[in-house]
Amino acid sequence: xxxxxxxxxxxxxxxxxxxxxxxxKTIDAYIxxxxxxxxxxxxxxxxxxxxxxxxxxxxxSWRMPTYWNKKNIxxxxxxxxxxxIYPGAEAMVHFSEKLTEYHTxxxxxxxxxxxxxxxxxxxxxAKWCEETRNHH
Numbered sequence: 194x195x196x197x198x199x200x201x202x203x204x205x206x207x208x209x210x211x212x213x214x215x216x217x218k219t220i221d222a223y224i225x226x227x228x229x230x231x232x233x234x235x236x237x238x239x240x241x242x243x244x245x246x247x248x249x250x251x252x253x254s255w256r257m258p259t260y261w262n263k264k265n266i267x268x269x270x271x272x273x274x275x276x277x278i279y280p281g282a283e284a285m286v287h288f289s290e291k292l293t294e295y296h297t298x299x300x301x302x303x304x305x306x307x308x309x310x311x312x313x314x315x316x317x318x319a320k321w322c323e324e325t326r327n328h329h
Contacts, residue, residue: 195207195208195209197209210272210273216253216256217253217256218253219251219253220239220251220252220253220258223235223253223257223258223271224236224239224258227271228271230306231271231276231306234276234306234310235258235269235271235276237310237312238269238276238278238310238315239251239258239269241310241312241315241316241319242260242267242269242315242319244316245315245316245319245320245323246260246262246266246267246319246320246323248262249261249262249266249323250262254268255268256270257269257270257279258270260319262323264326266319266322266323267279267280267281267318267319267322272303274305274306274307275296275303275304275305275306276303276304276306276310277301277302277303277304278301278302278303278304278315278318279300279301279302280300280302280318280319280321280322281300281322282299282300283325284300284318284321284322285297285298285299285300285301285302287321288314288317288318288321291314291317302318
């Protein structure tokens with residue numbers, strides 16, 4: 194086990210990427226804590242999700258900005274070189290053919306800071322997650 198020297202959290206992987214400290218209480222606070230260069234990208238993702246999911250509530254869940262309507266619909270998070278979108282495993286399978294140019298994992302999509310954000314795709318994924326209720 195590796196223990197972060199800053200916050201004391203323990204992880205299986207050495208130098209595990211994580212958020213030190215107390216979880217932000219709002220999405221505004223979350224975005225404000227991120228590097229200034231990334232904040233416009235995060236606001237674009239936020240505004241895209243707000244438009245796609247007008248009935249969803251914004252909240253912090255799993256220390257990430259989350260859109261919720263009776264259950265979590267979709268999350269996003271900021272990392273050093275990308276923005277992570279977390280629609281869940283079923284969405285990743287459903288949209289796999291549209292995600293070939295991105296790094297993906299079982300339930301996540303990585304959008305590099307160096308490429309334009311696929312806002313239409315984010316909208317499509319978010320609406321699918323809400324309609325099918327296929328998220329954790």
